[in-house]
Amino acid sequence: MSKLSNPSPTESPLLFEVDPEPLPEILTALGGVPLVVQAFRSLGLPALVKKHVRIKERQRGYDEATLVESFVILNAVGGECLDDFVRLREDAGLSEMVGHPMPSPSVARKFLYEFHEEAKIEDAKRQRKAEQIAYIPEQPKRCRDWGWSIADWCGSWGGAVRISESPPWIRMRPSSRAGSRKPCEPTRESGGISQ
Numbered sequence: 001m002s003k004l005s006n007p008s009p010t011e012s013p014l015l016f017e018v019d020p021e022p023l024p025e026i027l028t029a030l031g032g033v034p035l036v037v038q039a040f041r042s043l044g045l046p047a048l049v050k051k052h053v054r055i056k057e058r059q060r061g062y063d064e065a066t067l068v069e070s071f072v073i074l075n076a077v078g079g080e081c082l083d084d085f086v087r088l089r090e091d092a093g094l095s096e097m098v099g100h101p102m103p104s105p106s107v108a109r110k111f112l113y114e115f116h117e118e119a120k121i122e123d124a125k126r127q128r129k130a131e132q133i134a135y136i137p138e139q140p141k142r143c144r145d146w147g148w149s150i151a152d153w154c155g156s157w158g159g160a161v162r163i164s165e166s167p168p169w170i171r172m173r174p175s176s177r178a179g180s181r182k183p184c185e186p187t188r189e190s191g192g193i194s195q
Helices: 033-042 047-052 064-076 082-090 092-098 103-112 120-126 141-157
Strands: 160-163 169-171
Touching: 033 047, 033 092, 033 141, 047 064, 064 082, 064 092, 064 103, 082 103, 120 160
Parallel strands: none
Antiparallel strands: 160 169
């Protein structure tokens, strides 16, 4: 008696057809980005950036909160350098989902350079000892402003934050409420992060 063999799935045609007409929809491989953007916006970070980070002198172009959000997106998708903004700018679906186009690498670079103070770097170089190679410049005012934005956000979650004039610039103080801990605060018992 002969045994009947089942046909292999590789012998069957695929269950879709290729349509030569392009779809009118915009597609993206970065479909998870809106979740990151929603978290950024839901936590009130754009308002804090607007309150504490003032770099722009004109109303045209990207505002500070949009630029910061763009850097969050770049980080979330694994961007490693400013040139990775080129790939994000080419993704029309991403721009449509988040409601704004991504900045060019040159716009992003210009934004970051606004936090840079050459005089503070030169001062730090002059103050280092002869045997020292590395140096840490004093924190520029605009970075302190950015720190206040983060401090406001942390404070809104019940933590007490102090902005320092020297590294580390942001330090968390224990909460004044007895027995309370902030989310993700290291504990001695676990040696790790609490939930």
